[in-house]
Amino acid sequence: MNQDSGYDVIVVGGGHSGCEASLAASRMGCRTLLLNHNIDNMALMPCNPAIGGPAKGNLVRELDALGGEQAIAADFATLHLRWLNTSKGYAVRTLRAQCDLKDYASHYMLVLAKVPNLFVYQAMVSEIITDAGSVIGVVTRAGEKFSAPRVILASGTYMSGVVHMGLTSFPSGPLGQVPSPEISGSLRRAGLELKRFRTDTTPRICRHSVNWDALPLQPSDPAPDAFSHWGRKKVHEGYFCAQTRTSKKTHDILKAALGRSPLATKKLGTAGPRYCPSIDDKILKFPDKESHPIFLEPVGRHSREIYMQNFSTTSPPDVQLEMIRTLPGCERALMIRPGYGIEYDYVDPTQLEPWLETRQVKGLFCAGQICGTSGYEEAAAQGMMAGINAALSLKGREPIVLGRGEAYIGVLIDDLTTRGTDEPYRMLPSRCEHRLLMRHDNADDRLCRTGRDIGLLDDAKWAAFEARRQAVSLERERLAAFKIPVCDRTNSILRELGSSPLSEPITAMDLLLRPEISWGALTRLIDSELAPDLGTKIEIEAKYSGYALREDRRVRRLSSMERLRIPDELEYREVPGLSAEASEKLSRVRPRTLGQATRVPGVNNVDVQLVQVAIERARRQGESARGGAGPPR
Ligand SMILES: Cc1cc2nc3c(=O)[nH]c(=O)nc-3n(C[C@H](O)[C@H](O)[C@H](O)COP(=O)(O)OP(=O)(O)OC[C@H]3O[C@@H](n4cnc5c(N)ncnc54)[C@H](O)[C@@H]3O)c2cc1C
Structure with missing residues (x-):
């Protein structure tokens, strides 16, 4: 593709969401430019290189059924694979893959390089340019200007990123990457409200310094398996995870160093993920618990690093090492990277339409961790939907908004855009009220038709689906x-x-x-x-x-109720009897349908009934203005 030619879609950020967004848009025929500040570090996994697990595995299967890439990348890179929740019902059974982080990223890089219509360029975007309320392009830090009628912002945990280790903090992206300081200002100038979240990661230790003989090992499941239905199932042998535990000694070390803990000293008060607390949080909040399990997991075929699942921490590095050496099997451990916490800006997702376009700037879409989520799967799912909807809007077609009864992806985006989130949002089975209908095994039945209709499932995949x-x-x-x-x-x-x-x-x-x-x-x-x-x-x-x-x-x-559209021009302040709280919340979120309105926090059943009456009245007024009753709905 000619580098200088005009683009239809620009994607800012080549993480999990940006890669899926670029692939979806370009495969749907849009000339797409993907800008990443370092093209050697696309699809980087700054936390545990694990894909899947409860609810997240369902997102991966759904992406695969729609024609996305994440399942194939994870299968290509899998070192260790397990079915989780096998003692529970089928609705919550799910695959989890421990991946080689380099293989996962290189799969994406190879695919991105091969797709026609897609050009990947190394640049740090510093500004989103708008004109009369619509996006028209971006400017890079080097002063280059790229124009396009659609821009997808997928800049992850990098926006105004600040890393915390003990009482030390400094501007940084994750995993020693460069932060992205300028975009936040540009978004605020465009009228978007930004907030701040935090996420933490664990120290990495050297594989050769662990006494594996002292630990219970977890091998991979023996049966061949894979996430994607478009490739072959593989057996995964030779790699294992292992379990160790904290003890009173570990907890005492942390407690003795509380004066240097950013959490205990309240230096760091930003909300982090409640469902995935740091070991510091666990020890401080549950002082009576004498031990917490820690899982030691490989990060790659050619890497010495071992990830310590459940041991994320913002303690100073010397305290981290001292704590690690109290864990059975880790008495002589060498710490290769210390854990840290990172604070970053995100866009309040209630400012987004259910197809991920911002309400303030037409043509500007947001996807991934900048919408307040956490996780590679959540990011990839949003990226794919943003890419699909950016492409559909350029073709003049209606956006695709998956329902809550249709896909976990639908639940994820509906929750974000309707309810917002006050902590990094992670997909959980409990968020999905219709989970009996949305299982791993039937993702293809639910979504392949949609993937085929929009051109993301090619003939070979469609034939494979039909054959199965x-x-x-x-x-x-x-x-x-x-x-x-x-x-x-x-x-x-x-x-x-x-x-x-x-x-x-x-x-x-x-x-x-x-x-x-x-x-x-x-x-x-x-x-x-x-x-x-x-x-x-x-x-x-x-x-x-x-x-x-x-x-x-x-x-x-x-x-x-889900389908009953609320007219764009409905003035909630003028709905008789509607509570002030409901009026304010509905005016801010502007739900598209009555079903969405029922889920806006602060809106009760009576408010919903009043809005339904107002919709009905607006419909009748519209009909009488047109001079007739019109056909029944
Ligand atoms: C410390 C830490 C701990 C985490 N812990 C977990 C966990 O326990 N479980 C879990 O599931 N997930 C965890 N995550 C989250 C997971 O890493 C992210 O959710 C996921 O990477 C988000 O994907 P993304 O595509 O939205 O953004 P990212 O993967 O962050 O990718 C963003 C990309 O955009 C690029 N970029 C940013 N700004 C610009 C710009 N201005 N111009 C050009 N390029 C730009 C960056 O270089 C990067 O390539 C953690 C993340 C971090 C940082």
Whole structure:
């Protein structure tokens, strides 16, 4: 692509959100420019190089189904893979991959380099340029100007970043990167409100200095598996994680150094993630707890570094090392990088439309950690949706806003844009009220059609999806007709599985409905050529069918309210009876639909009913102004 040609979309920042945004926009035919301040450090993982886990794994599967890249990058880089929550219901089972951070980043860099329409350029953006309320381009620190009608800001934890270690603080991006000090001012001048969050990370220790023999090791799951449905499942061998624990000795060291702790001395008061507290926070807030588990996890094939999951800290480096050496197996540990906390500016996400465009500046989209989230998966999901919607708006098409009953991505963006967040927002299964419907196994059924319609699923992927769907459907029919014979062998296997023996033949599908009969167990009784993950899908659908039907009805009932559009010109101050609080909150968030209005904090059921009456009145007034009742809705 010609470097000097005009661009349709500029993406600022090549982290997880910026990479997905650039790929989505360019694959949808937009001439896209991706600007990153150091092109050697794209898709950098400044925290644990782990992808997936509860709810986050669902986001990765959904990205894959829409045609995004993160699942493929994670599969390419996976060192260690586990299914989590296997003792719980299928709705919350999820994959978690410990990745090689360099392999993950280099996968993105290779793909970005190959996509037509996409040009990657090294530059630090210092200003977003606007004209008459619309974005028109960006200016770099070197004074270069790039123009485009759509700009996606994905600058992560870099905006006015300040790192804290003990009582020392200095301007910095994460992992020793350069911060991005100028954009915040430019956004404020454009009318956006910025706030400040904090996130912490752990020290890294040298692999060779750990006494692994003293620790319980966690190997990878033995069965071949992967996040993406477009590649092959792999076996992951040779890498392991291990568990150690803090003790009273660790806690005493931290307590003795409280005078040098930025948290205890209140030097650092910015909100950090409550669900992922630092070890300092845990020891201070739960003084009676005598021990906390710590997981030691590899960060790469060619790296000596070990990440210490659950040990993020802002204590001074000497205190960190002293604490580390109290952990079993780490008595002689060498600390390669100290942990730290980083404060940064973010854009209050209630200023964004549900398609991630700012209300203040037309054509300016925001995605990733600058919208108040934390996590590679949350960032990638927003980046992809911002890229898709920037591209759709240039084509004059309606934006894609995924529903809360359709995808975790929908829940994530609805929560951010409707409720905002007062701490770095992380996706959790509990945030998703329809999680029975939104599982790992059915992400393709929910989202491949959308990915195909917008041009992100190519012919090969679409054919693979259709083939899998067909195979499942044929096998389902076969199982519904196949009678399991009553015989000694059948009943002895059933007894072994803790299931009642058969007195008369039943269909394989009926047998699969028994809670103790898994797909694997069923295939001991009948032969099947279906891939095991598709067999498990049939099992999950069979076992969940009753709940799923009820949940589906609930989503449909709610969807009429979800779809009821609130006129853009509705003046909440003029809605009779509406409380002052509701009026103020609704005027600020400006929900697009009545469903969204129900979730704005401070808005109660009575307020919602009053808004519904006002919508109805506005509709009738519109009709009488047009001179007729019009067709019924
Ligand atoms: C210390 C720390 C701890 C964390 N802990 C966790 C955790 O425990 N769990 C978890 O899931 N996540 C954690 N994260 C979060 C995770 O790293 C981020 O959520 C994720 O990286 C955000 O992705 P992003 O694409 O939004 O931004 P980033 O990955 O931060 O990428 C932003 C990119 O934009 C570039 N950039 C910034 N400003 C400019 C500019 N002006 N011009 C050009 N380029 C620019 C940067 O160079 C960078 O490449 C942590 C992050 C940090 C820093």
